[in-house]
Amino acid sequence: MSMDQHRIAAETIRLLAKMRAARPLVQNITNFVSMDIAANVLLAAGAAPAMVHAPEETPEFVRRASALVINTGTLSLPWAQSMDVATTAARMHGTPWVLDPVGAGGTQFRDQTIQSLLRHRPAIIRGNASEIMAVARACGLMREDDPAARPRGVDSVHSTAEAELSARKLARHCFCVVAATGAVDVVTDGERLVRLANGSPLMERVTALGCGLTSLIGAFAGLGEDPFLAAIAAIAVYGVAGDMAAEIASRPGSFRTAFIDALDAIGDTDIRMRLRSS
Amino acid sequence: MSMDQHRIAAETIRLLAKMRAARPLVQNITNFVSMDIAANVLLAAGAAPAMVHAPEETPEFVRRASALVINTGTLSLPWAQSMDVATTAARMHGTPWVLDPVGAGGTQFRDQTIQSLLRHRPAIIRGNASEIMAVARACGLMREDDPAARPRGVDSVHSTAEAELSARKLARHCFCVVAATGAVDVVTDGERLVRLANGSPLMERVTALGCGLTSLIGAFAGLGEDPFLAAIAAIAVYGVAGDMAAEIASRPGSFRTAFIDALDAIGDTDIRMRLRSS
Amino acid sequence: MSMDQHRIAAETIRLLAKMRAARPLVQNITNFVSMDIAANVLLAAGAAPAMVHAPEETPEFVRRASALVINTGTLSLPWAQSMDVATTAARMHGTPWVLDPVGAGGTQFRDQTIQSLLRHRPAIIRGNASEIMAVARACGLMREDDPAARPRGVDSVHSTAEAELSARKLARHCFCVVAATGAVDVVTDGERLVRLANGSPLMERVTALGCGLTSLIGAFAGLGEDPFLAAIAAIAVYGVAGDMAAEIASRPGSFRTAFIDALDAIGDTDIRMRLRSS
Numbered sequence: 001m002s003m004d005q006h007r008i009a010a011e012t013i014r015l016l017a018k019m020r021a022a023r024p025l026v027q028n029i030t031n032f033v034s035m036d037i038a039a040n041v042l043l044a045a046g047a048a049p050a051m052v053h054a055p056e057e058t059p060e061f062v063r064r065a066s067a068l069v070i071n072t073g074t075l076s077l078p079w080a081q082s083m084d085v086a087t088t089a090a091r092m093h094g095t096p097w098v099l100d101p102v103g104a105g106g107t108q109f110r111d112q113t114i115q116s117l118l119r120h121r122p123a124i125i126r127g128n129a130s131e132i133m134a135v136a137r138a139c140g141l142m143r144e145d146d147p148a149a150r151p152r153g154v155d156s157v158h159s160t161a162e163a164e165l166s167a168r169k170l171a172r173h174c175f176c177v178v179a180a181t182g183a184v185d186v187v188t189d190g191e192r193l194v195r196l197a198n199g200s201p202l203m204e205r206v207t208a209l210g211c212g213l214t215s216l217i218g219a220f221a222g223l224g225e226d227p228f229l230a231a232i233a234a235i236a237v238y239g240v241a242g243d244m245a246a247e248i249a250s251r252p253g254s255f256r257t258a259f260i261d262a263l264d265a266i267g268d269t270d271i272r273m274r275l276r277s278s
Numbered sequence: 279m280s281m282d283q284h285r286i287a288a289e290t291i292r293l294l295a296k297m298r299a300a301r302p303l304v305q306n307i308t309n310f311v312s313m314d315i316a317a318n319v320l321l322a323a324g325a326a327p328a329m330v331h332a333p334e335e336t337p338e339f340v341r342r343a344s345a346l347v348i349n350t351g352t353l354s355l356p357w358a359q360s361m362d363v364a365t366t367a368a369r370m371h372g373t374p375w376v377l378d379p380v381g382a383g384g385t386q387f388r389d390q391t392i393q394s395l396l397r398h399r400p401a402i403i404r405g406n407a408s409e410i411m412a413v414a415r416a417c418g419l420m421r422e423d424d425p426a427a428r429p430r431g432v433d434s435v436h437s438t439a440e441a442e443l444s445a446r447k448l449a450r451h452c453f454c455v456v457a458a459t460g461a462v463d464v465v466t467d468g469e470r471l472v473r474l475a476n477g478s479p480l481m482e483r484v485t486a487l488g489c490g491l492t493s494l495i496g497a498f499a500g501l502g503e504d505p506f507l508a509a510i511a512a513i514a515v516y517g518v519a520g521d522m523a524a525e526i527a528s529r530p531g532s533f534r535t536a537f538i539d540a541l542d543a544i545g546d547t548d549i550r551m552r553l554r555s556s
Numbered sequence: 557m558s559m560d561q562h563r564i565a566a567e568t569i570r571l572l573a574k575m576r577a578a579r580p581l582v583q584n585i586t587n588f589v590s591m592d593i594a595a596n597v598l599l600a601a602g603a604a605p606a607m608v609h610a611p612e613e614t615p616e617f618v619r620r621a622s623a624l625v626i627n628t629g630t631l632s633l634p635w636a637q638s639m640d641v642a643t644t645a646a647r648m649h650g651t652p653w654v655l656d657p658v659g660a661g662g663t664q665f666r667d668q669t670i671q672s673l674l675r676h677r678p679a680i681i682r683g684n685a686s687e688i689m690a691v692a693r694a695c696g697l698m699r700e701d702d703p704a705a706r707p708r709g710v711d712s713v714h715s716t717a718e719a720e721l722s723a724r725k726l727a728r729h730c731f732c733v734v735a736a737t738g739a740v741d742v743v744t745d746g747e748r749l750v751r752l753a754n755g756s757p758l759m760e761r762v763t764a765l766g767c768g769l770t771s772l773i774g775a776f777a778g779l780g781e782d783p784f785l786a787a788i789a790a791i792a793v794y795g796v797a798g799d800m801a802a803e804i805a806s807r808p809g810s811f812r813t814a815f816i817d818a819l820d821a822i823g824d825t826d827i828r829m830r831l832r833s834s
Binding site: 065 | 309310311313314315351352353354355381384385386387388431432433482483484485486529530531532534535
C-alpha cells in the first residue's frame with residue numbers, strides 16, 4: 001500500500017508542527033565528523049540535541065531522551081560498547097532508537113558491531129543504498145553479490161532502486177522501518193513503501209548530511225507515532241529544505257549554510273508546494 | 279557593589295585590546311561538538327587555541343598555556359581523567375582555569391566528575407542557569423529543588439534571574455567567579471554582581487556557542503588580571519558580537535558565519551555604543 | 557633543480573583533473589578539531605574522505621584506500637596506537653601515506669609518537685615551519701636551537717624560509733617529500749625545491765585549514781604519481797582557492813564558506829592566471 005503525495009505532505013506538515021512544539025530531546029552517539037552538523041540540523045529544525053556516549057551515564061540519560069540515534073561512523077571498540085549499553089537501555093525503557101549503519105559492508109568489525117546492535121531492535125534504520133544492501137546481506141537475507149560492487153569507502157555505489165528488495169526484507173526481518181536514501185529516497189516497513197524525490201546533489205558534497213538526516217529522523221521518531229510516518233516526514237522535510245537551499249547556493253560551502261537556514265525557515269507551504277513522491 | 283555601564287564598556291575595550299595584543303594560548307579539553315566552533319571563536323577574537331587532552335602531555339603543555347578551559351560535554355571516563363590531570367597541573371603552575379559544567383545535574387557521573395574537578399579551584403565557572411543551580415545544589419549550597427524543574431538535556435530550563443542566589447553562593451564556596459549566561463548574563467564573585475543583556479536568541483540555535491564563550495573567557499582569564507573583570511569582558515564582547523551578527527543574519531546557519539565575522543570585526547565603538555548592563 | 561611557474565601550473569591542472577576523475581578514497585586519522593573541515597575540503601575538491609581509526613578495522617580499510625593521512629593533533633595513546641597500526645598496514649600494502657606532525661616540538665609525547673611513525677616511511681610530510689624544524693631536530697639533523705624560539709602552541713613562530721634547510725635534510729633523511737607551508741610554501745624532496753606564494757593570511761584565522769591541506773595532499777598522493785608533484789599540485793590548488801576566497805570574503809567566518817566554495821569552483825584558468833611560484 002502506497003501513500004499519495006497529498007497525504008504525505010499533510011502528514012509531514014502535521015508532524016513537523018508537532019515536533020517543533022514538543023522539542024524532543026535526541027541523544028546521539030554519532031561519529032566525530034558529524035557531531036557539529038548533526039547538532040546544528042536538530043537545533044535548526046526545532047529539536048534538542050544531546051551528544052552523550054559514556055557507559056557510566058548513558059542508561060540514566062536514555063530514560064529521559066525522546067529518542068536515541070546510533071551512528072557507526074568513526075567506530076571504535078569503546079564506542080561500540082557505549083552503543084551496546086545505550087541500545088540495551090533504550091529497549092528497556094521503550095525509547096525508540098534509530099540506526100545509521102555508516103560503512104556497513106566495509107569491514108568485518110563494522111558488520112559485526114551492526115549485527116550485534118540489531119538484536120536491540122531499532123525502530124528505524126537509515127543508510128545509503130549500499131549500506132542497506134550490506135546490512136541485509138550480513139543478516140543472510142540476500143545472496144552474496146558481486147564483490148566488485150561493494151563500496152570502497154562510506155559512499156554508496158548503488159542506487160536506491162537497487163536497494164528496494166533489501167530494504168523490504170530487512171524491514172520484515174527486523175520488524176522495523178528501513179530507509180535507503182539517495183537521489184530517490186525509499187522508506188518501507190516491509191509492507192508499505194514510499195519513494196520521495198526531493199533534495200539536491202549538493203547534499204552529497206557536504207560531509208555528514210546523511211548523518212544529520214538520521215538524527216532528524218530520531219527527532220520525529222521521538223514523537224511516539226508510527227515510525228513509518230516519522231521516517232517519511234523527516235526525510236520529506238530534509239529533502240524540501242535541500243531544494244530550498246539549492247535555490248540560494250550552488251556550491252558546497254554556501255550550500256551548507258543555506259541548508260541549515262532552510263531547516264529553520266521551512267514551513268507548510270514549502271512542503272505542500274515542493275514535496276515530490278512516487 | 280555593582281559597576282556602571284560606562285566602566286564595564288571601558289574595561290571591556292581595554293581588556294579586548296590587551297587580549298588581542300597578547301594572543302594568549304588557551305588549552306581546551308572540550309567536547310567533540312564544540313571542537314570546531316570553540317577554536318574558531320578563539321581565532322576570530324584574536325586568541326590562540328590548542329586542543330590538547332592526553333594525560334601523557336597535558337602537564338607539560340599546561341605550563342606554557344595562558345589558561346586552561348575544561349568543558350564536561352561528551353564526557354567519558356578517560357576524558358574525566360585527563361581533566362583531573364590537567365587541572366592538577368594548572369593548579370601547580372598557577373595557570374588559571376575555567377570550568378564549563380555542561381550537563382550538570384543531568385547524571386550522577388556528570389555531577390561526580392564536576393565535584394571532583396572543583397577541588398582543583400577553577401578561577402571562573404560559566405554555565406547556563408540550570409547548570410549553575412545544579413552545581414550549587416551538588417555542593418550542598420541549595421536545598422533539593424523540584425526534580426520536575428531539572429533539565430532534560432543540556433539546555434537550561436531556568437532563567438538566570440533564578441540562578442543568582444546559586445551563583446553567589448557557589449562563588450563564595452569555591453572562591454571563584456561564577457557566570458550564569460542566558461538572555462541576561464549574571465557574573466558574580468560572591469560580592470560584586472553584574473548583569474549584561476546583549477546577544478541574540480539565535481545564539482541558542484547554533485550548537486556549542488555557550489562552549490565557545492567559555493573558551494573566550496579562558497582567553498581573557500589568561501591575561502592575569504581580576505577574573506571578575508575577565509569574565510565580564512569576554513561575555514560583553516560575545517554578546518555585542520551576537521547583536522552585530524543578528525543585524526546581518528536572521529537564521530542559524532548564516533548567523534553562525536556572521537557571528538564569527540563579528541568576533542573579528544568588533545571594535546571599541548561597537549562595545550561603547552551597544553553594551554547593555556544593569 | 558627548480559621548476560618554472562609555467563610547468564607547475566600545467567602539472568597542477570593535469571593532476572587536479574586526474575584527481576577529480578579518479579575521486580581517490582582518502583582515509584584520515586586526524587584530530588577532532590579538523591574532522592569536519594578536512595572532510596569538507598576533500599569533498600569540495602573532488603575526493604572521497606573516510607575517517608576510520610579503529611585498530612580492529614584499519615588494516616582492512618587501508619588496503620582499499622588510495623592514500624592514508626595521519627595527523628597528530630588532539631593526540632592520545634589509543635590514537636597513537638591506531639596510527640601505528642594504520643601506517644604499518646599502509647607500508648605493507650604500498651598505500652602512500654602523508655604525515656601532518658601537528659604540535660611537533662611541543663611535548664615529548666608528541667615527538668616520540670612522530671619519531672615512531674617515521675619508521676613506517678611517509679611519502680610526504682607537511683607541517684608549518686616550526687613543526688618541520690622540530691621534526692628535523694628530533695631526528696638529530698639540526699642542532700638544538702634557541703628554546704625561546706620554540707612554539708608555545710600549535711602555531712608556527714618561524715617563517716618557512718628559516719625551515720628550508722631543515723626541510724631538505726628531513727626529506728633526505730626520510731627519503732620522502734617535505735612541505736613547510738606558510739605565507740610562502742616550500743616543497744622539497746631533498747634535491748628539488750619549489751616555493752609557492754598563493755593564499756591569504758585569513759587561512760590562519762580559520763581552524764584546521766592546515767590539516768585540511770594535508771588531507772588534500774593525501775588525495776593527490778593517492779594518484780600514484782611522483783609525490784613531489786602531488787604535494788606541489790595540492791598546495792597550489794589550496795593556495796589559489798585561498799586567493800579566490802579572499803576576493804569574496806574578508807573575515808574568517810565568511811572566508812571559511814567562500815574557501816570551500818572555491819575548492820569546488822577552481823578551474824584551469826584560475827590556476828594558470830593566479831599561480832605564483834619562485
